Amino acid sequence: MSFKSIRYVAVLLVFVSCGKDTFLEKEFSCKTVNLKNLHEVKDFNKNFSIAIPNNWNRELYYDEIQSEIFTADTTKQLTQTYILDASFNYGVLTFDADFHNRKNAILKKQHLKIIDSGNQSFHGQPTYWYLTEGEKNGYAVRRFNMLTILSENTYLSVYVELYGTDLKDERLCNAMALIEKIKILQ
Secondary structure (H helix, E strand, C coil): CCHHHHHHHHHHHHHHHHHHCCHHHHHCCCCCCCCCCEEEEECCCCCEEEEEECCCEEEEEECCCEEEEEEECCCCCHHHCCEEEEEEEECCCCCCHHHHHHHHHHHHHCCEEEEEEEEEEECCEEEEEEEEEEEECCEEEEEEEEEEEEECCEEEEEEEEEECCCCHHHHHHHHHHHHCCCEECC
16 A cells, blocks of 8 residues: 555544544543434424434423423333433523523532533534532432523523443443434424
8 A cells, every 4th residue: 555545544534533523422531332223203393303212211291481302211220321301492591690600509409519511512502511410319310411502592401310320421421422413403
């Protein structure tokens, strides 16, 4: 193989590998997760969709201010899986001091402590995320929240709850892979 061919292959590999990691995978040092047997679920109002495993239970909910998909793998023990909730919300969201004060008050009331947070772009939109830890229902709990401003008066809210400490990083990375499959349809 010529030097020119080797250089071409090397550049191609760098380009392809750089394009695969999402901000969630990078932020949480996740390896690429290859989920199988997924099907797309649309929220009731068809504002967004998410691909979830075929065997997962899901609940759809809507009212005048939100349309929500709540899903989990109910074939596993609570401490071996995670709960994922995504909702399209109508309302104004700004990541200002008032927002952070309200968020912190809620977390304090729930006895959850932020262990990491950041501002990113998700689907090209401003996003704030945070990861908390604490205790809930007698279990250690880790909760990931992500809020993405979609327009002046709509936003996407996603949270993942993981109970227990077994494989918590692996379960979080699996959840991140599903979150990355969210499509905004509106």
